[in-house]
Amino acid sequence: MYKLVTKEVLSDVSKKFEVEAPLVAKKAQPGQFIILRVDEQGERVPLTIADSDPERGTITIIFQEVGLTTKCLGQKEAGDYIADFVGPLGKPMEFPEEPGRVIAVGGGVGIAPVYPKVKGFHKAGMDVTSIIGARCKDLLILEDEMRAVSKELHVCTDDGSYGHHGFVSDILQKYLDDGEPIAEIIAVGPLPMMRAIVNQTRPYGVKTVVSLNPVMVDGTGMCGACRVTVGEETKFTCVDGPVFDGHQVDFDELVARSRMYLDQEKKALENCRCGGAK
Amino acid sequence: MAHDIKKKHPMEEQNPQERVKNFDEVPFGYDIDTAVAEAERCLDCKKAPCRQGCPVEVNIPAFIMSIKDRKFEESIAAMKADNSLPAICGRVCPQESQCESFCVRAKKGEPVGIGRLERFIADWQLKEGVEDPKLPEPTGKKVAVVGAGPAGLTCAGDLAKLGHDVTMYEAFHTPGGVLVYGIPEFRLPKEIVAKEVDYIQRLGVKLETNMVIGKTITVDELFEEHGFDAVFIGTGAGLPTFLGIPGENLLGVYSANEFLTRTNLMKAYRFPEFDTPIHVGKNVAVVGAGNVAMDSARTALRLGAENVYIVYRRSDKEMPARLEEIHHAEEEGVQFRLLTNPIGINGDDKGWVKGMECMQMRLCEPDESGRCRPEPIEDSNFVLDVDTVVVAVGQTPNPLVPQTTTGLKTGRKGTIDADEFGKTSREGVWAGGDIVTGAATVINAMGAGKMAAKNIDEYLKSK
Ligand SMILES: Cc1cc2nc3c(=O)[nH]c(=O)nc-3n(C[C@H](O)[C@H](O)[C@H](O)COP(=O)(O)OP(=O)(O)OC[C@H]3O[C@@H](n4cnc5c(N)ncnc54)[C@H](O)[C@@H]3O)c2cc1C
Numbered sequence A: 001m002y003k004l005v006t007k008e009v010l011s012d013v014s015k016k017f018e019v020e021a022p023l024v025a026k027k028a029q030p031g032q033f034i035i036l037r038v039d040e041q042g043e044r045v046p047l048t049i050a051d052s053d054p055e056r057g058t059i060t061i062i063f064q065e066v067g068l069t070t071k072c073l074g075q076k077e078a079g080d081y082i083a084d085f086v087g088p089l090g091k092p093m094e095f096p097e098e099p100g101r102v103i104a105v106g107g108g109v110g111i112a113p114v115y116p117k118v119k120g121f122h123k124a125g126m127d128v129t130s131i132i133g134a135r136c137k138d139l140l141i142l143e144d145e146m147r148a149v150s151k152e153l154h155v156c157t158d159d160g161s162y163g164h165h166g167f168v169s170d171i172l173q174k175y176l177d178d179g180e181p182i183a184e185i186i187a188v189g190p191l192p193m194m195r196a197i198v199n200q201t202r203p204y205g206v207k208t209v210v211s212l213n214p215v216m217v218d219g220t221g222m223c224g225a226c227r228v229t230v231g232e233e234t235k236f237t238c239v240d241g242p243v244f245d246g247h248q249v250d251f252d253e254l255v256a257r258s259r260m261y262l263d264q265e266k267k268a269l270e271n272c273r274c275g276g277a278k
Numbered sequence B: 001m002a003h004d005i006k007k008k009h010p011m012e013e014q015n016p017q018e019r020v021k022n023f024d025e026v027p028f029g030y031d032i033d034t035a036v037a038e039a040e041r042c043l044d045c046k047k048a049p050c051r052q053g054c055p056v057e058v059n060i061p062a063f064i065m066s067i068k069d070r071k072f073e074e075s076i077a078a079m080k081a082d083n084s085l086p087a088i089c090g091r092v093c094p095q096e097s098q099c100e101s102f103c104v105r106a107k108k109g110e111p112v113g114i115g116r117l118e119r120f121i122a123d124w125q126l127k128e129g130v131e132d133p134k135l136p137e138p139t140g141k142k143v144a145v146v147g148a149g150p151a152g153l154t155c156a157g158d159l160a161k162l163g164h165d166v167t168m169y170e171a172f173h174t175p176g177g178v179l180v181y182g183i184p185e186f187r188l189p190k191e192i193v194a195k196e197v198d199y200i201q202r203l204g205v206k207l208e209t210n211m212v213i214g215k216t217i218t219v220d221e222l223f224e225e226h227g228f229d230a231v232f233i234g235t236g237a238g239l240p241t242f243l244g245i246p247g248e249n250l251l252g253v254y255s256a257n258e259f260l261t262r263t264n265l266m267k268a269y270r271f272p273e274f275d276t277p278i279h280v281g282k283n284v285a286v287v288g289a290g291n292v293a294m295d296s297a298r299t300a301l302r303l304g305a306e307n308v309y310i311v312y313r314r315s316d317k318e319m320p321a322r323l324e325e326i327h328h329a330e331e332e333g334v335q336f337r338l339l340t341n342p343i344g345i346n347g348d349d350k351g352w353v354k355g356m357e358c359m360q361m362r363l364c365e366p367d368e369s370g371r372c373r374p375e376p377i378e379d380s381n382f383v384l385d386v387d388t389v390v391v392a393v394g395q396t397p398n399p400l401v402p403q404t405t406t407g408l409k410t411g412r413k414g415t416i417d418a419d420e421f422g423k424t425s426r427e428g429v430w431a432g433g434d435i436v437t438g439a440a441t442v443i444n445a446m447g448a449g450k451m452a453a454k455n456i457d458e459y460l461k462s463k
């Protein structure tokens, strides 16, 4: 059993927990993730390691309540326990090969997985420009944390309730146009956002990496559920990723595969034991 | 009614029409009188040829004679001297190609039902309640066992019996390996696996689940930071092989590993009581014809599919599955499309499988290996009307541990190189089971675990 040490409600739909998992905390690198199971009947779901504290032996997770498991998890309080917590899984992030400006784009709860990477760049002494966005001000997460590790930070909201009124891609466009060389763009967010960004940067030939979130089961390369087509090859996100060259990813396939259990997920939520659906 | 001495006593089973609707175990096992009567068929051969066929050389006549004399305690003791997981082996070992194929009785009629008797005596003991084991004097030596499948469980149990301090690390949240995530409930009830694991824990073995060795802790760190004196690696052959044909990432295409893991380990057959979903359409093609394919096909029927096909490119003679499993699948209505090779999977506009394109095959003359190579028959293409495809064409070894352990030699196919005692190229590290041999059998994995335990013990004593 794994203890949830602290809880913070970041917005209506996203929550943050620190989980006691000393061995995972000792090993965690930016870019990696964990798989958890809330209880005995639970599903195994992957979440990015948003932060880790080896001294205190804790891992920070930030998640959006989208379905049964994340809703059940959101109902837990500090001091409660969850059944399983395994990691760190996946490959740690790599640093850009070329020197130069790095731009990090985070959308919605995708800011959570972008944050440890920017923090990693920051630690390595690199200057990162970050662009984060959410549907509205209340849904924006990690603004202060991101600001602390970015050289520049831009905030966008779809409804204009805060920061730039519009999409993260609007701000990104300015950087693409101003001609200063960009070593790498890193984009994490909902699939449609990541797809839009890679389509936007493709004509400029700027390397754009994305962190993918397909459905997973084991997270160790055993089941093949997380397969995605990158280039012409089938890759397993859990062991070959989760970070890939966005220009090579077959997003159509990924979008289709992530909707595979839509009907069942709805049913699961209706029957939800934790009352999270209410 | 007198029984024909030439034949095995039949074992009662759930009838096929009923059992395809549930996940309960198919055969019921022998009752005491039938077991004794079957034991009476054994000739107690001096040379006991049956033992040659058993990878762990169970003293077969001894355990059978004790059943005949109704001395069940003695029987189980004779069994457990060589095999610590009899309730599992009695259910899943390919007896017809092992012990039973050497049985003298097989020359005229059917062999003694060794597997059924094994299952009987193991179940008898589980029902009676297993005595608490007598724990030996601790030796003060620490051994880590990586992977809690049959190889790891056997090795851990044997080392604990020798007084070593054993910790078993398992990546999943539940121990058992393929026994819990692969082989379905209707063939091997999970309660039985749990009881066997429980016994090994009562021997003093510590179990740490949710530990991916190579990620959470590396083998190097097990030695350097956690103070282990030896490590056994039994991580199995858990990586799925796909066919490499177009359409394999369509929705509704599963690896057998995923299909079976969702169903068995995550209990998708009890969705939505359990949270993990699974998708099974009306018409399911399972590609391959080993045990994994039979398990997938029979699982698909139980999950509600109307038509389930085994699609296999060779003929029935080459099918690698256990005979019993093929019979069970046939009885349950699985349809066999032999000499049929899939060449592509077609999808609809939403990305779901809507058919599998196949070619008819013929077998030509056997090649040097003695195997008939299947070759396609020209213009024999046809589309099999299916909406779900399960690919069950084999597994390769899990690379996580070899990739992250220094000084560990591996073979061409990613297996760990180990000698007949399980010793690897790295001092203090042993390996056994599917990670060494590639996908094999439960009993072979157990044999390897046992051999390694013996060798590790000698090593620790000499240190
Ligand atoms: C490497 C990785 C890192 C991730 N990091 C984060 C994170 O930091 N914060 C966060 O909020 N979300 C993250 N996700 C997504 C998160 O795993 C899903 O939101 C979660 O599994 C949904 O589960 P649910 O039961 O609440 O919803 P469900 O009702 O089961 O599903 C809702 C949607 O979530 C996705 N999903 C469902 N099951 C899985 C699964 N087993 N694996 C992956 N996706 C699934 C599907 O697109 C589905 O349509 C990550 C996913 C991956 C693969």
Ligand SMILES: Cc1cc2nc3c(=O)[nH]c(=O)nc-3n(C[C@H](O)[C@H](O)[C@H](O)COP(=O)(O)OP(=O)(O)OC[C@H]3O[C@@H](n4cnc5c(N)ncnc54)[C@H](O)[C@@H]3O)c2cc1C
Residues within 6 Å of the ligand: B092, B093, B094, B146, B147, B148, B149, B150, B151, B152, B169, B170, B171, B172, B175, B176, B177, B178, B179, B182, B183, B211, B212, B213, B214, B234, B235, B236, B237, B238, B260, B291, B292, B293, B295, B322, B398, B400, B401, B432, B433, B434, B435, B439, B440, B441, B442, B443, B445
């Ligand atoms: C569906 C199916 C049906 C089968 N039917 C039969 C049958 O009827 N009869 C028969 O004899 N054989 C059968 N087999 C084959 C048999 O199950 C295997 O040969 C046997 O389980 C191998 O044992 P093992 O201990 O080597 O590996 P496994 O059983 O694969 O166990 C390996 C364990 O190691 C864990 N692990 C992997 N990597 C790590 C890591 N990095 N860190 C920690 N833990 C890790 C895994 O989670 C797993 O629990 C079947 C196999 C399958 C898949």
Ligand code: SF4
Residues within 6 Å of the ligand: B041, B042, B043, B044, B045, B048, B049, B050, B051, B060, B061, B064, B102, B103, B104, B105, B111, B112, B114
């Ligand atoms: S060979 Fe057959 S008859 Fe002879 S001892 Fe073995 S099981 Fe009994």
Ligand code: FES
Residues within 6 Å of the ligand: A215, A216, A217, A218, A219, A220, A221, A222, A223, A224, A225, A226, A227, A236, A237, A238, A239
């Ligand atoms: S989640 Fe099973 S292979 Fe990646």
